[in-house]
Amino acid sequence: MLVLTRKKEESIRIGDDITIKIVDIDNRQVKLGIEAPKHVAINREEIYRRILAENEAASKTLGAGDGLMHIAGLLKNTKDH
Numbered sequence: 001m002l003v004l005t006r007k008k009e010e011s012i013r014i015g016d017d018i019t020i021k022i023v024d025i026d027n028r029q030v031k032l033g034i035e036a037p038k039h040v041a042i043n044r045e046e047i048y049r050r051i052l053a054e055n056e057a058a059s060k061t062l063g064a065g066d067g068l069m070h071i072a073g074l075l076k077n078t079k080d081h
Contacts, residue, residue, distance in 0.1 A: 006022045007022065008022050008023075008024060008025050009021070009022065009023075010022055017036060017037050017040070018034070018035065018036045018037075018040065019034070019035040019036075020032055020033070020034050021033040021034075021035075
């Protein structure tokens with residue numbers, strides 16, 4: 001892990017497209033401003049872990065081909081009506 005020291009209003013660059021700026025430092029909190037392309041997902045760690053857990057649970061709910069078969073059945077039923 002790379003550990004960097006930055007002061008308020010200083011930035012860190014990641015590649016050519018991502019900038020992380022220290023916006024404010026208040027007591028025990030640091031406020032970060034992040035500039036990144038729209039296709040780059042930016043999540044807090046706890047949200048990212050929840051997304052992973054929900055994706056894993058959803059994949060266990062339906063087997064590999066079950067989801068497509070279910071959708072195909074729904075489409076067939078709407079065509080028949």
